[in-house]
Amino acid sequence: MAENKPAFEDPRVDAKAYLESKGVLRLFQELGTALIYNKPEDPRAFIIEELKRLKEKEKVQQLGSSIFTETDVETMFGMFDPTGTGFITKDQCKQAFSSLCLQAPSEVNDSVSKDEFCKMVADSRAL
Secondary structure, three states: OOOOOOOOOOHHHHHHHHHHHOOHHHHHHHHHHHHHHHOOOOHHHHHHHHHHHHHHHOOHHHOOHHHOOHHHHHHHHHHHOOOOOOEEEHHHHHHHHHHOOOOOOOOOOOEEEHHHHHHHHHHHHHO
């Protein structure tokens, strides 16, 4: 039985796959988020500077991490500690890092305090 193939390949499918595989869609989403968050007078200059900053720090994989304030980091901890114990689990810590667009440290204790979490985030962002 002959297979029914379209008369032509849709170039949008290949383009989307390429953009996703290279992280370009995520880059554009994160640049757009930073742009809206900061609302610079000159958006083009802001984007150029943001790309330079990302390249200089070699943190393209950590896009978005620079838009979070210390209060945001503390709020993130609180979201993973809804009962207010002051501690989160190792898995919760890793998920919080992911939510902040940061690479989780390779070594994380089974139980992480708010102070430890905030220090780990600060150390991760300083890399």
